[in-house]
Amino acid sequence: xxxxxxxxxxxxxxxxxxxxxxxxxxxxxxxxxxxxxxxxxxxxxxxxxxxxxxxxxxxxxxxxxxxxxxxxxxxxxxxxxxxxxxxxxxxxxxxxxxxxxxxxxxxxxxxxxxxxxxxxxxxxxxxxxxxxxxxxxxxxxxxxxxxxxxxxxxxxxxx
Numbered sequence: 001x002x003x004x005x006x007x008x009x010x011x012x013x014x015x016x017x018x019x020x021x022x023x024x025x026x027x028x029x030x031x032x033x034x035x036x037x038x039x040x041x042x043x044x045x046x047x048x049x050x051x052x053x054x055x056x057x058x059x060x061x062x063x064x065x066x067x068x069x070x071x072x073x074x075x076x077x078x079x080x081x082x083x084x085x086x087x088x089x090x091x092x093x094x095x096x097x098x099x100x101x102x103x104x105x106x107x108x109x110x111x112x113x114x115x116x117x118x119x120x121x122x123x124x125x126x127x128x129x130x131x132x133x134x135x136x137x138x139x140x141x142x143x144x145x146x147x148x149x150x151x152x153x154x155x156x157x158x159x
Contacts, residue, residue, distance in 0.1 A: 006158065008150035012045025015075045015149045017142075018068045019050060022081030022117070024057035031130035032080045032116060032138030039142035058083050058117055059094050062101025069109035075149035076112040077105075078141055082130075085121050095119045112148035116141035 019036055022029055033052075040050060051074070055064050058081035065077050079102050085091040098117055106113035116138060120126045128134040 006151070006155060008147060008154050010043055010143060010146055011150075012040050012043045012049075012146050014049070015045060015146060016049045016051070016073060017045070017145055017149065018074045018077045019052045020061050020064050020068070020077065020079045020081075021052055021054050022056070022058045022061060022079075023054055025082035025084060025126070028082040028084075028118065028123075028126045028130045029080050031136065032082070032118070032141075035131060035136030035138030035140075036078055036080065036116070036142040036145075038136075039139040040146070043143075043146055045146070057081070057094070058098040061098055061117070062105055065102060065105045065113050066109070069105055069111040069113060072111075074111070075153060076114060076145035078114045078116050078145045080138055080141070081117040082126050083117060083119050084123055084126055091119075110152075112145060112152055114141050114145045114148070 021033055053064050055061055061079045068074055068077050083095045102113050102115050118126050118129050129137045
């Protein structure tokens with residue numbers, strides 16, 4: 001008996017993706033954004049197939065993701081931001097609610113909505129994850145967006 005396997009390639013090709021860019025901690029997020037665009041282009045995506053939406057901070061990401069997902073124009077949505085712990089509990093609320101909101105949009109709208117929001121203890125950790133010794137998490141998250149966008153297309157075809 002043959003096993004049924006559904007998998008796909010990591011080639012962006014004709015995928016249309018939206019990137020939500022949180023302006024808060026823009027120094028970090030701009031590096032994530034650069035990595036994400038590089039991944040998309042390196043994997044044969046066309047820059048004209050990327051739509052970028054700027055929001056003030058991470059807390060606003062889920063609403064923007066929901067609006068984009070409901071349009072049904074994008075194969076994947078990549079959410080980029082950075083929440084860095086400070087001396088108050090604000091970090092916990094922003095990080096937690098952003099994660100919950102992004103997850104809810106993905107499930108409610110059956111659209112890959114990728115969590116590319118850094119949640120770090122300090123600025124040094126954020127810098128490490130935005131392109132130094134820990135790699136670029138924006139690049140890695142775009143790879144997830146490509147794979148999930150392709151996979152969802154393939155699964156819809158197999159229904």
